[in-house]
Amino acid sequence: MKNSKNLIVGCGITGITLARKIAEEKQESVLIIDKRNNIGGNCYDYYEDGICVHKYGTHIFHTDNKYVWDFLSKFTKWHPYMHKVKAIIEGKEVPVPFNLNSINLLFPKCLAEKLEEKLIAKFGFGKKVPILELRESKDKDLTFLADYVYKRVFLDYTLKQWGLKPEELDPLVTGRVPVYISKDDRYFQNKYQGIPLKGYTSMMENMLKHPLIKVSLNKDFKDFTNVDKYDKIYYTGAIDEYFNYKYGQLPYRSINLDFQKFNTEYYQSNSVINYPENYTFTRIGEYKYFLNDKSRKTIVSFEYPEAFVLGKNERYYPIIKDENQELYKKYLKEIKKDNKITFLGRLGDYKYYDMDKAIERVLNMEL
Ligand code: UDP
Numbered sequence: 001m002k003n004s005k006n007l008i009v010g011c012g013i014t015g016i017t018l019a020r021k022i023a024e025e026k027q028e029s030v031l032i033i034d035k036r037n038n039i040g041g042n043c044y045d046y047y048e049d050g051i052c053v054h055k056y057g058t059h060i061f062h063t064d065n066k067y068v069w070d071f072l073s074k075f076t077k078w079h080p081y082m083h084k085v086k087a088i089i090e091g092k093e094v095p096v097p098f099n100l101n102s103i104n105l106l107f108p109k110c111l112a113e114k115l116e117e118k119l120i121a122k123f124g125f126g127k128k129v130p131i132l133e134l135r136e137s138k139d140k141d142l143t144f145l146a147d148y149v150y151k152r153v154f155l156d157y158t159l160k161q162w163g164l165k166p167e168e169l170d171p172l173v174t175g176r177v178p179v180y181i182s183k184d185d186r187y188f189q190n191k192y193q194g195i196p197l198k199g200y201t202s203m204m205e206n207m208l209k210h211p212l213i214k215v216s217l218n219k220d221f222k223d224f225t226n227v228d229k230y231d232k233i234y235y236t237g238a239i240d241e242y243f244n245y246k247y248g249q250l251p252y253r254s255i256n257l258d259f260q261k262f263n264t265e266y267y268q269s270n271s272v273i274n275y276p277e278n279y280t281f282t283r284i285g286e287y288k289y290f291l292n293d294k295s296r297k298t299i300v301s302f303e304y305p306e307a308f309v310l311g312k313n314e315r316y317y318p319i320i321k322d323e324n325q326e327l328y329k330k331y332l333k334e335i336k337k338d339n340k341i342t343f344l345g346r347l348g349d350y351k352y353y354d355m356d357k358a359i360e361r362v363l364n365m366e367l
Contacts, residue, residue, distance in 0.1 A: 008032040009221045010236030012041020013200075013355055014345035016207050017071075017362040018234055023212035026367055030213050031230075035220040038201070039208065041236075042316065043355065045199045049261070050295040051288045052199045056316070057257055057303060058272055058285035059200060062188040063356035069192040071363060076203035078194035079291050083187040085283075087274035089152050095185040096274055097128075097177045098149050115145050119181050128178035132171050149179060157276035161305045162253060162319065170320040173352070195290045236345035238315060239331045247330045250350055252308035252315040257301045267300045280304060318350045325350075 006022050008015045011034035019030045038044050042056035060083040063069055086093040094102040100119075104112045118141050123129050131154050134146040150166070154174055158166045166174045177187075196203040208215055221237065235242055240250040258281075271289035275281060281302040288298055308315050318324070328350040335343055344361060346353050353361065 005231045006030045006234065007227070007230040007232070008234045008236065010034060010041065010345060010347075011036075011039045011208075011215060011217070012236060012345060012358075013043045013204065014348075014353075014358045014362055015041070015234070015236045016204050017359045018236075018344070018365075019213045020207045020210065021362060021365075022367060023210045028212065031216060032208070032213065033216045033219040033221065033224065035218070037218050039215065039217070040201050040204050042314070043200045043204065045201050047199070048299060049297045051293045051297070051299050052291050053259070053287045053299050053301075054200070054285070054290075055257075056314070057255055057301060058287070058290070059355065060187070060193070060290070061195060061355055062190040062193040063360075064190050064192070065356060065360055066192070067363060068356050068359050071359065072196075072203065075206035076196040076198065079197050080193075081195045081290060082193050083272070084185050084270065085187050085272045085274060086270045087153060087276055088278065089276065093269065093273065096153060097180045097187065098153055099180040099185065100183050101185060103145075114141055118142055119145075119179075123181055125181055127181045129181065130171060130175040130178045132166060132174060134179055153177075153276050155276075157274065157282055160280065160282050162317075163305075163307065164319075164321070168321065170322075173320055197291070199291070231340070233341045235341055235343050236348050238347040239328070239335075239343050239350060242343070243331055243334055246334075247327060249310070250327055250331075251319045251324055253317040253319060254306050254308040254313040255316050256304040256306055256313065258304065259299060259301050261297055261299050263297055265296065265298060267298050315347055318346065318352055320352055 005028045008019055008030060011032050015032055016039065019032045022028055022030050043059055044056065045052050045054045060081070085096045087096040089106060092105055094105045096102070100116055103115055107115065118139060122137070122139070122142065131146065131150055134142065135150055137143055137146055154166050158164065158169070158174065162169060227233065238250065267286050268284060272283055272285050274283045281304050283303050284300050286298060286300045288295060306313065335341065343349065345358060
């Protein structure tokens with residue numbers, strides 16, 4: 001293979017999608033490097049005791065974008081899976097996003113009926129109402145409900161997850177899990193949903209199988225001396241790190257995942273159970289549910305969110321609030337001075353992308 005023209009830094013879902021796009025559309029060679037010793041970034045999964053475990057926490061694929069779905073479907077078959085989440089509220093397992101079924105499980109019948117009627121009258125059946133919007137209601141019953149959901153579903157969970165109150169974050173963050181005036185218990189209503197039949201890693205390996213793509217793992221960009229020979233560099237790592245933190249660090253949240261294995265068929269009743277109020281973890285994921293893996297054992301992860309600290313843990317989530325966007329914009333200005341490099345992905349764009357949005361961003365990119 002002749003020397004690669006394109007260098008991609010970071011072998012996560014963004015870098016891998018891009019490598020494939022460059023190889024197919026431009027028929028140019030690509031070298032993709034990653035400092036980790038595995039592909040896939042935080043979408044990496046592996047098998048243990050017959051169970052497909054998501055190393056960086058539960059990942060569920062969902063999209064409305066047919067183009068994204070068809071693109072991935074060239075590299076994997078799908079296990080049809082519709083994600084549902086339960087939260088422990090006042091000791092009961094209730095559906096989250098909080099919906100009409102949650103109301104009926106938690107409140108006495110007469111109150112539940114009144115709340116249901118008022119919600120439907122004010123917002124309409126089938127509407128999704130972010131909690132911060134519901135809190136603006138003037139009606140006393142809806143105010144009661146909004147305060148209840150805010151406190152029991154969002155406040156402590158968000159404090160644990162972000163170290164911030166819901167209103168201190170961009171409304172889009174808690175808006176991801178709106179109150180849903182519906183009896184649909186699914187976490188997502190997207191048209192296309194599923195888990196890659198043999199796992200995300202297998203799907204991504206297939207994406208990388210192309211004669212023009214070369215993968216080099218355990219390779220840190222910092223130790224990479226041949227940068228000049230590439231025509232284009234695509235950087236999916238952290239933009240602040242690339243610029244040596246000259247304007248300061250962009251804050252991230254990290255998660256300490258405590259994996260535990262049990263000699264029992266199932267540990268809990270559902271793939272993901274949230275613990276908004278109790279305990280210091282936010283949720284427990286049980287992996288065998290995603291692909292319906294058969295095993296006498298089960299593997300779960302307890303999620304303990306924590307601040308990202310350089311050298312200690314991994315970046316998971318950009319913290320979406322105004323002052324951090326301002327800092328990101330300063331770095332963005334630096335990029336404009338150099339047209340050989342493009343930043344992208346959760347860390348390069350400093351955006352809270354879901355997997356489909358990360359892929360969409362690449363597929364829509366002009367090369
Ligand atoms: N959230 C919450 N309680 C819940 C679920 C979600 O407060 O039971 C809030 C929390 O701030 C969280 C955000 O909604 O970070 C988005 O949740 P999502 O499940 O989309 O987060 P992810 O799966 O990306 O970690």
